[in-house]
Amino acid sequence: MSEQEKNIYAAITSTLLVAGLYCMKMFEMHHEKLFSGEGAASLMGKSLLLLVVANVVANMIVRIVFSLIFSIATKTCETSHLDERDKTIELKGMQVSYMVFAIGLMFSLGALALGWSPLIVINLIVLCLILGEIASGITKLYQYRRGY
Amino acid sequence: MGKRVISNNIRTLRFHHNEMTQKGLAEKVGVTRQTIIAIEKAKYSPSLELAFLIALVFNKPFQEVFSYELIGEKNECGE
Numbered sequence: 001m002s003e004q005e006k007n008i009y010a011a012i013t014s015t016l017l018v019a020g021l022y023c024m025k026m027f028e029m030h031h032e033k034l035f036s037g038e039g040a041a042s043l044m045g046k047s048l049l050l051l052v053v054a055n056v057v058a059n060m061i062v063r064i065v066f067s068l069i070f071s072i073a074t075k076t077c078e079t080s081h082l083d084e085r086d087k088t089i090e091l092k093g094m095q096v097s098y099m100v101f102a103i104g105l106m107f108s109l110g111a112l113a114l115g116w117s118p119l120i121v122i123n124l125i126v127l128c129l130i131l132g133e134i135a136s137g138i139t140k141l142y143q144y145r146r147g148y
Numbered sequence: 149m150g151k152r153v154i155s156n157n158i159r160t161l162r163f164h165h166n167e168m169t170q171k172g173l174a175e176k177v178g179v180t181r182q183t184i185i186a187i188e189k190a191k192y193s194p195s196l197e198l199a200f201l202i203a204l205v206f207n208k209p210f211q212e213v214f215s216y217e218l219i220g221e222k223n224e225c226g227e
Contacts, residue, residue: 085186147185
């Protein structure tokens with residue numbers, strides 16, 4: 001498994017981890033009726049900021065842990081740079097990510113037009129970002145596995 | 149009309165260059181070993197610059213390393 005593939009696995013794992021925790025926290029807050037009232041928008045903003053920071057930190061930690069595990073398992077210390085093929089695969093992943101996000105955004109705007117709560121729509125948009133990130137990772141892994 | 153692919157003789161050329169490893173070639177042209185594997189299997193078409201670099205490493209003209217072949221159907225010469 002190449003360095004890039006390890007990084008993709010790490011990114012998908014950390015995204016799923018953080019997204020899972022975020023969803024659990026959101027459901028908890030929803031049940032406690034924290035999203036209705038004056039401070040709801042501010043609370044949502046804080047939660048989203050925390051999500052972004054947590055995602056970055058979790059990604060770094062998972063990447064280090066993955067590198068350590070693979071280095072110990074394979075007894076190698078492989079470091080590699082991005083070459084033209086990696087960059088092409090990266091672009092394909094990004095393309096899929098944008099496509100998933102754009103479709104999700106359209107649905108979210110539709111939901112807003114139908115009268116859904118803006119806070120739920122914001123969460124839908126966040127969900128689309130997460131789905132886009134996962135779709136991008138899967139696309140890149142597929143490209144690496146099939147050789148291109 | 150059949151499909152055209154960029155094929156190459158990199159495996160043979162490596163063999164004739166003291167069994168040069170894929171890693172060795174990758175280091176010489178500045179890409180990863182996985183990219184060399186993908187090029188050898190004709191699963192990835194390299195950029196023009198990378199293709200010329202590979203030809204330079206083997207000290208061969210470009211057309212002796214890479215060729216643009218028709219697959220799945222007879223070509224114009226009926227071969």
